[in-house]
Amino acid sequence: MTEKVGVAVVGLGGAVATTAVAGIEMLKAGSNGLEGLPLANRNVAGLAAYRDLEFGGWDLSDSDLGTCATRHGVIGEKELSNGASALRDMKAWPAVGSKAHCANIDGNNRMADGHRGAIAQIKADLENFKTERGLDRVVVVNLASTEKMPDPETASLASREGFEQGLDNNDPAISPAMLYAYAAIDAGTPYANFTPSVAADAAPLAELAAERGVPVAGKDGKTGQTFLKTVIAPALKERSLHVDGWFSTNILGNSDGLALDDPKSLASKLGTKGSVLDDILGYKVEDHIIMIHYYRPRGDDKEAWDNIDLTGFLGQKMQLKLNFLCKDSILAAPLAIEIARCLDLAAQRGHGGVREELSLFFKLPQTANGTAPVHGFAQQQAMLDHWLDDGAA
Numbered sequence: 001m002t003e004k005v006g007v008a009v010v011g012l013g014g015a016v017a018t019t020a021v022a023g024i025e026m027l028k029a030g031s032n033g034l035e036g037l038p039l040a041n042r043n044v045a046g047l048a049a050y051r052d053l054e055f056g057g058w059d060l061s062d063s064d065l066g067t068c069a070t071r072h073g074v075i076g077e078k079e080l081s082n083g084a085s086a087l088r089d090m091k092a093w094p095a096v097g098s099k100a101h102c103a104n105i106d107g108n109n110r111m112a113d114g115h116r117g118a119i120a121q122i123k124a125d126l127e128n129f130k131t132e133r134g135l136d137r138v139v140v141v142n143l144a145s146t147e148k149m150p151d152p153e154t155a156s157l158a159s160r161e162g163f164e165q166g167l168d169n170n171d172p173a174i175s176p177a178m179l180y181a182y183a184a185i186d187a188g189t190p191y192a193n194f195t196p197s198v199a200a201d202a203a204p205l206a207e208l209a210a211e212r213g214v215p216v217a218g219k220d221g222k223t224g225q226t227f228l229k230t231v232i233a234p235a236l237k238e239r240s241l242h243v244d245g246w247f248s249t250n251i252l253g254n255s256d257g258l259a260l261d262d263p264k265s266l267a268s269k270l271g272t273k274g275s276v277l278d279d280i281l282g283y284k285v286e287d288h289i290i291m292i293h294y295y296r297p298r299g300d301d302k303e304a305w306d307n308i309d310l311t312g313f314l315g316q317k318m319q320l321k322l323n324f325l326c327k328d329s330i331l332a333a334p335l336a337i338e339i340a341r342c343l344d345l346a347a348q349r350g351h352g353g354v355r356e357e358l359s360l361f362f363k364l365p366q367t368a369n370g371t372a373p374v375h376g377f378a379q380q381q382a383m384l385d386h387w388l389d390d391g392a393a
Contacts, residue, residue, distance in 0.1 A: 011144035012057030015072035020333035022084035029083030059092030060107025122183035147197035163204035190343035193218030213352030245287030253298040357387035
């Protein structure tokens, strides 16, 4: 007997989420294959089947998902008439929004204000989702736009007691991402953060997840440029090719790009993208430069350029140049789907707290005890393979 797993998405009307929903609906209809899904060929006991996933979630847009998807330009009428028509009948639940935390993204589909009220509503939404759709289990995945970095000295983020007091006082330092994470963990629901925003990695929330035995993972999905960086950098290290400089730049014009056009949100993103290289190579690359530019005409068609300056044998200088033209959401949506399946599997196995085995999917993997994360792609793949095959905690 199959078991249905609900995926409750924060940012359900976004490009990544609508692409994920469309892909699964088309798979159910037989009009989509398994290409691009990293775990499609893995036979793991307890891992939910793709066709047994059901989607719901929150968004600031009150448009149906078909309209949202068309606006993003990743999928269109061809897909909506070829298996993804269910999106036209789906609407997001009212969401928590904050212009103070994400200046360039807003909408009319809002919950009432107040931290405790929002948490209660999120938990009620999760329960209603499970009951109304006849689901066996639910996971939460944050696919919302990037929020600004919080002040690390904020008392509400320093301890569990401080966080609870911050909730009672509607502390503006507590962001929407943190409210969703808290509500999910408090409800015993696995939670993944695919964004650079601070959420379950905030110390009080990580502690809560460990205490309650709720699986959590994050943060910032590793899709394009950083994915290639974690593949190439370990190889350069093994060949003793010294990286003198690594210049990375991106242009994109989707909602993610619009959110990152705000300097405060951009700082969060650069923080997760910039942490990888030095850890892999074992030395500081003084000229590691990362730039992200919002360029509206590109939409979801992101372009990433990398110029790598190297020193090799006999001190000879060399260069490596990469140009990755990709659809951002086409890379991201399959990862969000796989993360949801893996977190559900972790919950079934009783593996709570931070799941470092899922580091493969993130730019800045959350770790359980404040240890440095593993960034090299091959090492991350080995971690995931071992966990999937052996079920090791």
